[in-house]
Amino acid sequence: MENNINKISSDELSLESVRESLISQEDTIVFTLIERAKFPFNSPTYDDDPSSSCVLSGSLVQFIVKETEILHAKVGRYTSPEEHPFFPDDLPPPLTPPHNYPQVLYPAAASVNINDTIWKMYFDKLLPLFAADGDDGNYGSTAECDLKCLQALSRRIHYGKFVAEVKFRDAPEDYGPAIRAQDRDALMKLLTFESVEEMVKSRVEKKAMTFGQEVTLNDKEEKVKYKVDPAIVSRLYGEWVMPLTKFVQVEYLLRRLS
Numbered sequence: 058m059e060n061n062i063n064k065i066s067s068d069e070l071s072l073e074s075v076r077e078s079l080i081s082q083e084d085t086i087v088f089t090l091i092e093r094a095k096f097p098f099n100s101p102t103y104d105d106d107p108s109s110s111c112v113l114s115g116s117l118v119q120f121i122v123k124e125t126e127i128l129h130a131k132v133g134r135y136t137s138p139e140e141h142p143f144f145p146d147d148l149p150p151p152l153t154p155p156h157n158y159p160q161v162l163y164p165a166a167a168s169v170n171i172n173d174t175i176w177k178m179y180f181d182k183l184l185p186l187f188a189a190d191g192d193d194g195n196y197g198s199t200a201e202c203d204l205k206c207l208q209a210l211s212r213r214i215h216y217g218k219f220v221a222e223v224k225f226r227d228a229p230e231d232y233g234p235a236i237r238a239q240d241r242d243a244l245m246k247l248l249t250f251e252s253v254e255e256m257v258k259s260r261v262e263k264k265a266m267t268f269g270q271e272v273t274l275n276d277k278e279e280k281v282k283y284k285v286d287p288a289i290v291s292r293l294y295g296e297w298v299m300p301l302t303k304f305v306q307v308e309y310l311l312r313r314l315s
């Protein structure tokens with residue numbers, strides 16, 4: 058993957074390189090939302106109590122995510138510091154040879170996984186905002202699209218660990234006292250850049266307009282239509298993606314000196 062942090066050794070880590078990766082991940086998030094929006098809401102995908110004729114113990118989407126994670130664990134996906142499973146319990150060990158990822162993050166980073174929060178945000182808040190009402194029966198494909206959205210959001214939000222590491226290395230004299238005092242508010246203040254956040258919101262809105270524009274050959278078409286409402290993508294970032302990324306940054310920093 059382009060801009061993959063694993064190409065960057067610990068010494069080359071910079072706020073610029075990490076922000077570049079976040080920008081590239083915006084494309085993935087916008088594309089995965091566009092793919093999910095091709096299906097209506099399809100509520101049976103999320104039914105926790107499927108009919109007795111169904112042998113699944115949870116919803117179809119839980120089943121798809123869990124089983125995919127089992128497969129991906131076997132090929133070592135979760136040994137990467139960028140990847141976090143939604144169902145971490147009882148995952149099998151990798152069958153593939155270990156990959157030597159550069160040790161960029163402080164080891165305590167491994168304990169930060171907020172996928173439960175991301176799961177709830179996606180299904181309770183985001184999905185109802187952009188999936189059209191209706192049921193076309195394509196539940197498996199719908200769940201597959203949800204999986205892709207969840208993975209892209211999780212990767213982006215947990216990238217906060219790399220952002221936090223860079224910010225700490227750039228100014229240990231500022232972060233150190235706040236970490237030692239375990240002062241969340243001070244850390245949040247230090248790591249927040251409101252002007253960057255405004256730029257991110259505008260850029261993702263523009264990406265949703267550019268990538269999700271309905272293309273027609275009719276030049277007289279007056280109103281351009283979008284596959285996912287660009288304002289919803291901007292809201293997704295403003296209300297959830299960036300606050301959760303900052304939450305990950307704070308959680309990481311609180312453990313940075315322990």
Ligand SMILES: C=C(O[C@@H]1C=C(C(=O)O)C=C[C@H]1O)C(=O)O
Nearest residue numbers: 220248249250253254257299302
């Ligand atoms: C990620 C960063 O930290 C914070 C979070 C941001 C985000 O999630 O996009 C943007 C600006 C900062 O307030 C950053 O500084 O780039």
